[in-house]
Every structure is written in C-alpha cells, then in structure tokens.
Amino acid sequence: MKTKTVETPMKTELPAKAAMPAIKIKARNVDVHYGEKQAIKDLSIDIPARSVSSFIGPSGCGKSTFLRSINRMNDTIPTCKVKGLIEIDGKDIYDKDLDVVQLRANVGMVFQKPNPFPKSIFENVAYGPRIHGLAKGKTDLEEMVVSALKKAGLFEEVKDRISQPGTSLSGGQQQRLCIARAIAVNPEIILMDEPCSALDPIATARIEELIDELRENFTIVIVTHSMQQAARVSQRTAMFHLGILVEEGPTELMFSNPTQKRTQDYITGRFG
Amino acid sequence: MLAQHTVRSYDEELKYLAQKIAEMGGHGERMVDQSIKALVEADNKLAKQVVLDDQFMDDTQREIDEKAIMIIAKRQPMASDLREIIGAIRISADLERVGDMGKNIAKRNSAVSETAHPLRVFRGLENLAQLGLTQLKDVLDIYASRSVDQLDRVRNRDEEIDQVYTSLFRELLTYMMEDPRNISSCTHLLFCAKNIERIGDHATNIAETIYYIETGRHMTLDRPKEDKSHRVVLEEPK
Numbered sequence: 196m197k198t199k200t201v202e203t204p205m206k207t208e209l210p211a212k213a214a215m216p217a218i219k220i221k222a223r224n225v226d227v228h229y230g231e232k233q234a235i236k237d238l239s240i241d242i243p244a245r246s247v248s249s250f251i252g253p254s255g256c257g258k259s260t261f262l263r264s265i266n267r268m269n270d271t272i273p274t275c276k277v278k279g280l281i282e283i284d285g286k287d288i289y290d291k292d293l294d295v296v297q298l299r300a301n302v303g304m305v306f307q308k309p310n311p312f313p314k315s316i317f318e319n320v321a322y323g324p325r326i327h328g329l330a331k332g333k334t335d336l337e338e339m340v341v342s343a344l345k346k347a348g349l350f351e352e353v354k355d356r357i358s359q360p361g362t363s364l365s366g367g368q369q370q371r372l373c374i375a376r377a378i379a380v381n382p383e384i385i386l387m388d389e390p391c392s393a394l395d396p397i398a399t400a401r402i403e404e405l406i407d408e409l410r411e412n413f414t415i416v417i418v419t420h421s422m423q424q425a426a427r428v429s430q431r432t433a434m435f436h437l438g439i440l441v442e443e444g445p446t447e448l449m450f451s452n453p454t455q456k457r458t459q460d461y462i463t464g465r466f467g
Numbered sequence: 468m469l470a471q472h473t474v475r476s477y478d479e480e481l482k483y484l485a486q487k488i489a490e491m492g493g494h495g496e497r498m499v500d501q502s503i504k505a506l507v508e509a510d511n512k513l514a515k516q517v518v519l520d521d522q523f524m525d526d527t528q529r530e531i532d533e534k535a536i537m538i539i540a541k542r543q544p545m546a547s548d549l550r551e552i553i554g555a556i557r558i559s560a561d562l563e564r565v566g567d568m569g570k571n572i573a574k575r576n577s578a579v580s581e582t583a584h585p586l587r588v589f590r591g592l593e594n595l596a597q598l599g600l601t602q603l604k605d606v607l608d609i610y611a612s613r614s615v616d617q618l619d620r621v622r623n624r625d626e627e628i629d630q631v632y633t634s635l636f637r638e639l640l641t642y643m644m645e646d647p648r649n650i651s652s653c654t655h656l657l658f659c660a661k662n663i664e665r666i667g668d669h670a671t672n673i674a675e676t677i678y679y680i681e682t683g684r685h686m687t688l689d690r691p692k693e694d695k696s697h698r699v700v701l702e703e704p705k
Contacts, residue, residue: 197701197702199699199700199702422543422545423543426545450545450546450549451545451546451549451550451683452546452550452682452683452684453546458546459469459546459547460469460470462545462546463469463472463544463545463546463547463548464472464473464474464477464542464545464548465469465470465471465472465473466473
C-alpha cells in the first residue's frame with residue numbers, strides 16, 4: 196500500500212495601522228537663548244490634539260524651557276529670547292498683536308510643586324473665570340467651579356469644605372486643585388511640568404488617572420523624569436538632550452524600540 | 468554594542484540570565500543527542516539518565532523566570548533591556564520543552580528496544596536528529612554572538628527538517644503496513660520523530676526571539692513550512 200498527500204490551504208492577514216490625529220501645536224526651527232547660553236537648538240515638532248505628549252530627557256536638556264515657550268511663560272525672564280515659529284491651531288503665538296493673557300488662559304499650566312493661592316478652595320478655582328469675565332453671575336460662577344472640580348476628580352473630596360483654604364488640602368489634592376484652576380478657564384491645552392514629582396505613589400496614580408480622562412477634551416503636554424510615567428500616560432514621547440530634540444514618536448515605540456542610541460541609552464539607564 | 472548601565476549590578480543580572488540560557492542550551496542538546504544514542508544502541512541505562520537530566524532544565528527555567536521577574540520589579544527595564552529579559556523568559560520556555568522532548572524520546576527507549584522493529588528505521592531518525600541538533604546548536608551560537616544576519620539561514624533550514632520528518636512519517640507508515648508486528652515500535656518511533664521535528668520548531672522560535680531582542684522587530688510571518696505529514700494518508704489498493 197502507498198501513501199499520498201491531500202491539500203488544505205490556509206491564509207493569514209495583518210491588521211491595518213491607525214492614522215495620526217490633527218496637529219494642535221506646531222514648532223519649527225525654534226531656538227531659545229538665556230542670554231549667551233542656548234537652551235534649545237533648532238527644534239521642530241508637531242504635537243497632536245486631544246492626546247498626551249511627554250517630554251523626557253536628563254536635567255538641563257531644555258524640555259521645561261520648550262514647555263514654557265508654548266504659553267510664553269519665558270517672557271517673564273528678561274534674558275530669554277525665543278526665535279523660530281510656534282503655532283497653536285495655525286496661529287503664531289509670538290505674533291506681536293497676540294494677547295498673551297488670552298494665550299495663557301487657553302494654554303494652562305501645572306507646576307512641579309502644587310501652588311494654590313492662599314485663598315479658599317472655591318476662590319482658587321473661581322479666580323480665573325472671574326478675572327477673564329467668563330461667568331454671567333454668581334450661580335454661573337458656582338457651576339463653573341463645581342464643573343472644574345468635578346473634571347479634576349476633586350469635587351467629592353472637597354464639597355463639604357469648599358470655603359476652607361486650598362493649602363489645607365493634601366499634596367495630591369492641592370495638585371488636583373491646581374489642575375481644576377487651570378481647566379476652569381476652558382483651556383484647550385494643559386502644560387504640566389513634572390506634576391507628580393512631589394507626590395506619593397497613590398496621589399501620583401490619581402493624577403495619572405486624571406490625565407488619562409482629561410485627554411478626551413484637552414491637549415496635554417507633560418514633562419517628566421519618570422520614564423515609566425511617560426510610558427503610562429502619554430501617546431507620544433519626545434526625547435531631549437543638550438537642547439536638541441533627539442527623537443519623537445509613538446510612546447510604545449519610543450520605549451520598546453527607539454531609533455536613536457541616545458534615547459536607548461537614556462531610557463535604559465546607561466547615560467553619562 | 469551598548470555601554471554599561473550606570474548601576475553595574477544591573478549588567479551582572481542581565482549577564483547571569485544569558486549565562487543560564489547558555490547552560491540550558493548545552494544541557495538540552497546533550498539530552499537529545501543521548502536520547503537518540505540510547506535508542507539506537509538500545510541502552511536503557513543511558514535513557515534513564517536522560518530522564519533524570521530533565522530536572523535541571525525544569526529547575527533552571529524556573530530560576531530564569533524568577534530572576535527575570537525580580538529584575539523587572541527592581542529595575543523597570545526599557546527597550547533593549549526589556550526585550551532581553553522577556554527574550555530570556557521565552558527562550559528558556561522553548562529550551563525547557565526541548566528537554567521534555569529529549570526526555571520523552573528516552574522514556575520510549577524500552578518500548579522500542581523490547582519490541583520488533585526494522586533496523587533501517589534508525590537511519591532516518593538519526594538523520595533527522597542530526598538536523599534538529601545542528602539547528603539547535605546554530606541558534607544557540609547566534610544567541611551568544613548576536614549575529615542576527617545568520618538567523619534567516621537557520622530559520623529557513625527548518626524546512627529541511629520538515630521534509631525529512633514527512634518522509635520518515637511515510638516510511639514508518641509503510642513499515643507498519645508491511646508487518647503489523649512493527650506497529651508498536653513504529654508508533655513509538657513516530658512520536659520520537661515528531662519530538663525531533665518539534666525541537667526544530669523550538670529552534671525556529673528561539674531564532675525569532677533573538678531577532679526580536681536585537682532589532683525590536685518581528686521576523687516576517689511567511690517562512691517556508693514543509694511539514695506535510697498532517698496530509699499524508701494511505702492510498703486504497705486498486
């Protein structure tokens with residue numbers, strides 16, 4: 196008796212790749228000087244809307260300087276000069292006719308150390324809408340404060356002590372209060388400069404959870420020294436070194452297979 | 468070549484994993500080689516030793532798993548380091564299976580030696596084992612040298628193992644048809660052949676893992692597959 200072979204064909208298909216969302220912030224050939232010292236060299240980057248982008252890199256690499264250039268916080272430093280183009284929704288933010296106060300309302304900022312005003316929780320959040328004349332009356336203002344506190348995930352914890360000082364809250368709560376204060380004026384972009392570096396792991400986790408919720412409505416740019424945080428919260432990551440943007444790309448690629456040796460060395464702990 | 472980590476003990480931990488993989492590889496090769504030798508020479512004592520040797524493979528795989536988990540917890544590895552660690556976990560699992568295959572061949576030793584079997588059947592099996600072992604050795608050499616350009620050659624050679632396995636499958640089927648007294652031994656030998664064919668597959672898996680560790684990319688899916696044994700049937704006599 197003999198053997199023979201029968202046919203059974205098989206097929207495999209690969210999934211298609213997702214497209215990149217719309218660009219919110221566009222920078223081209225940006226140089227930033229502090230007096231003689233150049234802090235940013237020829238930086239060009241596109242930051243997509245309604246997503247989280249993180250900036251990583253060793254201390255002094257220029258990531259915070261660039262972050263502060265996005266809402267012109269660097270204008271407050273007399274020796275600081277910004278050259279090149281930074282656009283938000285296609286508008287040059289260094290245009291001399293631009294209203295800087297309006298820009299900073301549109302581009303909110305949260306700092307490393309929580310810095311609530313020495314006022315009540317309510318007043319901390321109400322301050323922005325009040326000076327920008329956003330509220331139509333007392334009820335409207337209250338609604339805005341409650342809405343911002345809710346978005347920042349803080350309302351349930353503070354609703355019974357809303358007239359107490361903001362500084363009476365815990366560090367993590369104070370940071371969420373600062374986020375509530377930033378979003379009360381309806382910004383489109385939130386910049387965060389190491390927002391969790393002064394917080395314990397639980398408070399950090401709550402901020403990260405909040406960042407993940409906020410990205411539905413806001414474009415978020417975060418500077419962080421924690422690579423794991425960048426990997427957890429952001430969709431895109433940019434690596435800075437010595438004032439140069441070394442590499443920028445989807446976070447999952449940046450932390451699994453970066454193309455540049457400097458990125459590879461930094462994220463794997465081989466730097467310097 | 469990457470520079471050293473700022474924390475030197477991190478480098479030592481990664482080196483330790485690679486060293487354990489190399490030990491498992493060498494041990495696995497020896498087990499398979501000796502299991503075939505025991506079969507051909509009807510050496511039951513050697514076969515029993517191979518069965519006992521599998522303990523080392525199981526223990527080392529567990530050790531690699533535990534060490535890898537500790538490194539991940541302690542160092543939060545990224546990029547190439549993370550791939551290296553995950554790669555070690557995967558490769559040790561493949562090698563542990565290679566050990567199981569060798570052990571399984573050894574366990575069938577007495578069942579084959581104590582029953583009737585055509586002597587020429589061992590030639591095909593030895594040939595197949597040689598191919599499987601070369602495959603395993605080459606891929607372990609590449610793990611040590613990281614010369615990923617060699618990987619395609621190794622992976623494509625699995626095709627040859629598949630071809631030899633399919634023809635051995637036919638051969639064994641024919642012996643069984645020729646003389647039903649062969650059925651018992653040939654069925655066991657069929658499993659031995661299948662085990663070696665699986666070793667080739669594990670070597671291919673290891674090749675793919677090494678490629679991923681080194682490049683961060685996956686090898687293309689469309690590699691040649693020549694194992695047609697699942698389609699081999701007996702033809703009805705006319």
